[in-house]
Amino acid sequence: GQSLEQPSEVTAVEGAIVQINCTYQTSGFYGLSWYQQHDGGAPTFLSYNALDGLEETGRFSSFLSRSDSYGYLLLQELQMKDSASYFCAVGLNAGKSTFGDGTTLTVKP
Amino acid sequence: NAGVTQTPKFRVLKTGQSMTLLCAQDMNHEYMYWYRQDPGMGLRLIHYSVGEGTTAKGEVPDGYNVSRLKKQNFLLGLESAAPSQTSVYFCASSYVGTTYEQYFGPGTRLTVT
Numbered sequence: 389g390q391s392l393e394q395p396s397e398v399t400a401v402e403g404a405i406v407q408i409n410c411t412y413q414t415s416g417f418y419g420l421s422w423y424q425q426h427d428g429g430a431p432t433f434l435s436y437n438a439l440d441g442l443e444e445t446g447r448f449s450s451f452l453s454r455s456d457s458y459g460y461l462l463l464q465e466l467q468m469k470d471s472a473s474y475f476c477a478v479g480l481n482a483g484k485s486t487f488g489d490g491t492t493l494t495v496k497p
Numbered sequence: 498n499a500g501v502t503q504t505p506k507f508r509v510l511k512t513g514q515s516m517t518l519l520c521a522q523d524m525n526h527e528y529m530y531w532y533r534q535d536p537g538m539g540l541r542l543i544h545y546s547v548g549e550g551t552t553a554k555g556e557v558p559d560g561y562n563v564s565r566l567k568k569q570n571f572l573l574g575l576e577s578a579a580p581s582q583t584s585v586y587f588c589a590s591s592y593v594g595t596t597y598e599q600y601f602g603p604g605t606r607l608t609v610t
Contacts, residue, residue: 431587
């Protein structure tokens with residue numbers, strides 16, 4: 389089976405940097421995705437790492453270490469609108485993904 | 498482009514009733530998925546499809562059936578609804594070349610009493 393671990397809650401102040409970690413145990417690993425979901429909304433895709441290293445997209449970066457079965461999402465220059473839930477998801481065969489339970493990020497003024 | 502759309506947005510069913518949720522996408526994506534999301538939890542894959550006319554089981558398929566008769570549509574059926582199926586249902590789609598970049602619909606909030 390597959391299992392993913394991520395913190396349930398993180399709190400940070402506006403303008404700060406926050407890192408959300410994700411560790412996984414799985415067979416048939418293809419890569420790690422990250423999604424953002426605002427309350428009552430649909431998940432939206434943020435990033436995907438198939439290879440080790442850091443991927444940067446604007447204020448958001450994502451990192452993967454396949455040897456450590458570990459990844460993280462880094463959010464810089466936090467804004468109030470970044471308050472949301474963030475999910476890591478392991479990519480499996482046939483295009484399937486298994487999602488973690490999510491991390492609720494609260495950004496305070 | 499509308500992206501991924503889902504109908505209905507809300508529905509209340511009595512135990513034992515049946516219903517079909519419709520998902521449509523206009524991005525010509527090959528892959529389509531049905532997930533359920535319970536409060537405070539992540540998304541769990543119910544069924545998925547890698548192309549027109551094909552379907553496969555995900556993590557939690559029991560009590561659900563699906564069909565993909567047209568590439569742009571993916572239907573999720575509940576034959577005999579149970580209170581345990583109260584959840585928010587999300588449909589998603591992805592392009593075969595970027596499979597793990599999934600686009601989600603707005604969701605259907607289903608309550609079974």
